[in-house]
Amino acid sequence: MELSKIIAVSLCAVVFSAVLKGQRPEFAVIVTIAAGLVILFQVVPYISGVAHEMLAAADKLGFGYSYLKVLFKITGIAYITEYGAGICRDAGENALATKVEMAGKVVIASAVLPIATKLFETVTGMVP
């Protein structure tokens, strides 16, 4: 799906959400969630293609394959965290959004831990 279609879909969803917000605000939130889902689903094949290409290139280069994998994992975590927190914030639940973001940060930190450990070991190994 091209970018202009995605933008058009999101504008439609904004209008629907505005219509429903006056009468049934809960449905407005759900329309926002649905629009986000539809757009993400359209975009995921492209992301998958790019990710596979980059991983193949790293494989051919013989360097950094595992690091690239962790990088993609972290990007995915950041993406869905932002999605969830954004919807919470749009619905007026700022505190909930902050909790979601904190959870995302903790998960990212735990995913990056092995690489950080390896980095520290390398650095301390270099110091005579």
Added chain:
Amino acid sequence: MNVDFIFKIAGIGIVVSVLNQLLTRSGREEQAMLTTLAGLIVVLMMIVREISNLFQTIKSVFNL
């Protein structure tokens, strides 16, 4: 996963809103609230299915 999903949900929301107004104006408040709740549950089930679908897809793409 096409655009119809959004239209379905927005359509259900508008229908529920209209029914709610109708029932409230004709004095049946409890039925109005029950209609709203029923619409909400239906829509939530549709959304939850798609959310789980999304998270599975993202997990498969980014963990590779």
